[in-house]
Amino acid sequence: MSGFAALVARDLRLVWRRPGDVAVVLAFFVVATTLFPLGIGPEANVLARIAAGVLWCAALFAALLSLDRLFAADFEDGTLDLLLLAPWPLELAALAKCCAHWIVTGLPLALLAPFLGVAFGLEPGVLLALAATLLVGTPALSLIGGLAAALTLGARKSGALLALLALPLCVPTLIFGSGAVEALATGGDFGAHLAVLAALALVALATTPWAIAAALRQAGE
Amino acid sequence: MASFPLEVADLACRRGGRKVFERLSFTLGSGELLALVGRNGSGKTTLLRALALLVRPEAGSIHWQGKDVRAEPEAWRGRLAWLGHLEGLKGDLTVAENLLAAERLRGAPPAENRLDSALVAFDLPPLAARPVRTLSAGQRRRTALARVVLTQAPLWLLDEPLNALDAPAQSAFRTALKKHLAAGGLAIAATHADLGVPGRTLELA
Amino acid sequence: MADLHFLANPARFRRFSQRVLPSLAFATVLMLAVGLYMALIQSPPDYQQGDTVRIMFVHVPSAWLAMAGYALLAGLGASLLIWRHPLAALMARASAPVGAGFCAVCLLTGALWGRPMWGAYWVWDARLTSMLLLFFLYLGHIALSRAYDEPERGDRAAAILALVGVINLPIIKFSVDWWNTLHQPASVARLGGPSIHPSILIPLLWMAATLFLLFVLLVLLRTDTEIDRRRLENAELQA
Numbered sequence: 001m002s003g004f005a006a007l008v009a010r011d012l013r014l015v016w017r018r019p020g021d022v023a024v025v026l027a028f029f030v031v032a033t034t035l036f037p038l039g040i041g042p043e044a045n046v047l048a049r050i051a052a053g054v055l056w057c058a059a060l061f062a063a064l065l066s067l068d069r070l071f072a073a074d075f076e077d078g079t080l081d082l083l084l085l086a087p088w089p090l091e092l093a094a095l096a097k098c099c100a101h102w103i104v105t106g107l108p109l110a111l112l113a114p115f116l117g118v119a120f121g122l123e124p125g126v127l128l129a130l131a132a133t134l135l136v137g138t139p140a141l142s143l144i145g146g147l148a149a150a151l152t153l154g155a156r157k158s159g160a161l162l163a164l165l166a167l168p169l170c171v172p173t174l175i176f177g178s179g180a181v182e183a184l185a186t187g188g189d190f191g192a193h194l195a196v197l198a199a200l201a202l203v204a205l206a207t208t209p210w211a212i213a214a215a216l217r218q219a220g221e
Numbered sequence: 222m223a224s225f226p227l228e229v230a231d232l233a234c235r236r237g238g239r240k241v242f243e244r245l246s247f248t249l250g251s252g253e254l255l256a257l258v259g260r261n262g263s264g265k266t267t268l269l270r271a272l273a274l275l276v277r278p279e280a281g282s283i284h285w286q287g288k289d290v291r292a293e294p295e296a297w298r299g300r301l302a303w304l305g306h307l308e309g310l311k312g313d314l315t316v317a318e319n320l321l322a323a324e325r326l327r328g329a330p331p332a333e334n335r336l337d338s339a340l341v342a343f344d345l346p347p348l349a350a351r352p353v354r355t356l357s358a359g360q361r362r363r364t365a366l367a368r369v370v371l372t373q374a375p376l377w378l379l380d381e382p383l384n385a386l387d388a389p390a391q392s393a394f395r396t397a398l399k400k401h402l403a404a405g406g407l408a409i410a411a412t413h414a415d416l417g418v419p420g421r422t423l424e425l426a
Numbered sequence: 427m428a429d430l431h432f433l434a435n436p437a438r439f440r441r442f443s444q445r446v447l448p449s450l451a452f453a454t455v456l457m458l459a460v461g462l463y464m465a466l467i468q469s470p471p472d473y474q475q476g477d478t479v480r481i482m483f484v485h486v487p488s489a490w491l492a493m494a495g496y497a498l499l500a501g502l503g504a505s506l507l508i509w510r511h512p513l514a515a516l517m518a519r520a521s522a523p524v525g526a527g528f529c530a531v532c533l534l535t536g537a538l539w540g541r542p543m544w545g546a547y548w549v550w551d552a553r554l555t556s557m558l559l560l561f562f563l564y565l566g567h568i569a570l571s572r573a574y575d576e577p578e579r580g581d582r583a584a585a586i587l588a589l590v591g592v593i594n595l596p597i598i599k600f601s602v603d604w605w606n607t608l609h610q611p612a613s614v615a616r617l618g619g620p621s622i623h624p625s626i627l628i629p630l631l632w633m634a635a636t637l638f639l640l641f642v643l644l645v646l647l648r649t650d651t652e653i654d655r656r657r658l659e660n661a662e663l664q665a
Contacts, residue, residue: 006325010311013322017313078307084275087299088328147590151583155573164569165587168562169594172601179605196604203597211590214507218582220275239660 011100051120052181094212106138150215232281254420265411312354464629487634488532495525500592503585515581520648526564
């Protein structure tokens with residue numbers, strides 16, 4: 001486990017040295033969500049109706065945007081070889097990388113989303129629900145996106161390809177994430193949606209580290 | 222059987238449908254150095270990566286003290302110190318941070334007390350607090366070599382260790398390598414230049 | 427699986443496919459002629475939908491084959507990653523566009539059928555949406571397998587993607603069903619026997635068998651081409 005913690009700590013320290021990279025992702029999230037009222041029109045009831053979906057989609061895009069450097073930086077400077085050669089399971093290293101990514105992307109996105117929700121006219125309870133769904137759901141996005149990042153390591157045009165691979169796999173998370181918020185707003189069963197969302201995150205947690213490790217090994221060959 | 226710590230038998234590798242080498246066999250004992258020589262593209266790097274299990278060989282076996290290393294890959298990786306053609310350093314971390322982070326990534330106990338001697342071996346103390354991105358190619362190479370020393374692994378796998386090193390740095394490398402071999406360590410190095418340390422040579426066609 | 431191991435060698439596969447292809451092509455054409463007669467002329471029009479119901483004879487088997495094709499990709503991916511069968515990579519490369527093609531046929535015929543049925547070419551019906559996502563998964567597989575300068579790397583990356591995709595397909599299907607439950611329940615694959623009339627069921631199964639043969643034929647042909655292409659590239663490397 002010490003290697004796992006060391007890898008998370010190293011990645012967080014690297015982000016700390018260049019906080020601008022995270023700031024750009026969060027700025028994208030803010031700007032992208034702001035475009036929807038401008039494109040659709042400022043009608044309050046329409047905005048409140050689409051808010052959950054828009055914020056979830058924007059969070060998904062923001063998370064994916066930041067992912068193409070997740071393994072590429074290590075691949076380019078040779079530290080990926082050191083991870084491959086570390087005497088503990090590569091699956092844990094994959095998990096550590098995604099974990100660090102979530103701390104610097106998923107977590108701030110979830111904390112920022114309620115403030116943007118205010119601009120869409122959401123009720124306080126719904127704002128909390130939005131943050132809760134993003135907290136539970138974004139780990140799945142980091143893991144699935146991490147897999148896409150590992151698969152596209154060294155590929156031509158990896159950025160667009162990454163999104164093409166990750167987006168269909170993120171659909172269930174998106175459906176239940178925004179669905180949960182909508183359930184709360186329309187008197188549906190919020191708890192059931194959130195439980196399914198948590199289950200989806202657990203499935204991603206249980207399956208993707210192995211696939212990421214396999215992808216990293218073949219990238220190292 | 223286990224008279225040599227490292228026994229490689231009938232190793233064959235294929236890259237992109239092309240045979241790189243085949244039927245490669247050698248043994249390496251405690252305190253021995255093996256220099257891999259051969260032209261560009263003769264498979265020196267591929268052999269090093271195959272030994273580290275980074276590349277899956279098409280055929281053959283690698284035994285360490287009589288045991289197939291593929292049976293316990295994690296234990297095997299723990300016995301390796303690696304220097305690739307890429308240094309494996311993070312530009313935004315300082316020299317000291319890079320070395321310590323690499324040790325921690327291996328799950329090793331805190332290396333602060335061993336850090337100084339590794340830095341001194343390659344004349345790095347004045348650079349210890351500098352971010353690696355501000356270093357020259359030779360200084361980075363020295364940092365990567367200090368990482369190899371810090372690892373304290375029995376088998377060094379080095380890809381062109383002398384690359385970008387000036388004369389004093391080359392001699393520092395020789396001293397470190399001799400010390401490693403004298404302590405019973407093993408080393409395999411792909412190289413174009415003469416390493417300047419007595420050892421066996423394997424020529425790849 | 428053990429009996430199919432002899433096919434893992436591309437040269438042997440080549441001899442096998444050369445022997446099988448002509449008769450397979452003949453059988454496919456023959457069955458297609460009979461099947462089209464059964465589907466377009468012999469079977470009765472639906473009392474509600476009229477002649478548009480005949481779209482089903484292509485639409486439904488295409489959906490089945492698109493799903494089976496993805497399962498095939500996953501199987502080939504496992505075979506490549508576990509046993510390193512060289513042929514599995516070539517066959518996956520050959521069959522992904524075929525599966526995607528059937529998926530596209532399913533979506534297009536679905537749209538054509540949707541126009542008279544629902545009054546729109548596209549509605550966000552659960553099954554069509556699942557098919558669309560399957561089509562995206564196919565696109566990702568095709569793009570990934572061709573995104574590397576070293577084809578072997580693309581093969582292995584796509585193999586991992588296919589395995590992850592096949593695990594996620596039921597989850598995606600479940601999510602989309604949850605999201606929208608408008609479509610009539612699946613009536614052919616239901617346990618306890620099909621509930622649709624034999625006059626429609628028989629041509630449907632016949633067309634399914636025909637399109638299955640067409641699928642196999644296309645995959646074999648394209649695999650042959652891939653073997654040739656890979657040999658040519660390797661010959662250039664050796665030269």
